[in-house]
Ligand code: IMP
C-alpha cells in the first residue's frame with residue numbers, strides 16, 4: 001500500500017494562525033508570566049512556534065503520557081511516562097497540545113496537574129476534532145477545528161512518520 005499526503009492546512013495558514021493565537025494569549029496574560037507545558041512528542045513544534053511569538057515572559061516544561069489499558073480496551077486514563085521537571089505551585093499554566101480528539105488525554109492530564117496547585121490551567125491546541133469528543137475538556141485556545149480525518153505534520157505523526165512536515169496533511173492510502 002502506498003501513502004500520499006494531501007495538504008489540509010498550508011504552512012502559511014498554520015503560521016499565521018499561530019501568530020494570531022500568540023497575540024491573543026499575550027493580551028490575555030498581560031502582566032503575568034506563562035508556564036508553558038508541552039505534551040510530547042506531538043505538541044513540540046506547536047509549542048516552539050507559539051512560545052517564540054508570545055510577548056509576556058514564558059518558561060517551558062515537558063511531559064509525556066500514554067493511555068492505560070487492559071490489553072484491548074483503553075480505560076481512558078493516562079499514565080505519566082515522563083513527568084515535568086518543575087513544580088506548578090502558584091504558576092499560570094498553559095498546556096500546548098497538537099490535537100484534541102476524544103479529549104481523554106487532556107481530561108486526565110488536567111485532573112493530575114490541578115492537584116499540584118497551579119494558579120490557573122488553560123489549554124491551547126493547534127487542532128481540534130470536536131466531532132470526536134467523548135471526554136469533558138474545556139479548550140481555551142484553538143488553532144483550527146478540523147473534520148474527523150487522520151492528520152499528520154507539524155508534530156503529528158502516523159507511525160512516527162511525517163512529524164516534520166511544515167504543514168497539516170491528511171494521509172491517503174492507495175493500492176499501488
Ligand atoms: P485524545 O486523548 O483522544 O484527545 O487523543 C489525543 C492524542 O491522540 C493526540 O495528542 C495525538 O497524539 C493523537 N491523535 C489524535 N488524532 C490524531 C490525528 O489525526 N493524527 C495524529 N495523532 C492523533
Ligand code: MG
Nearest residue numbers: 039042098099
Ligand atoms: Mg498530543
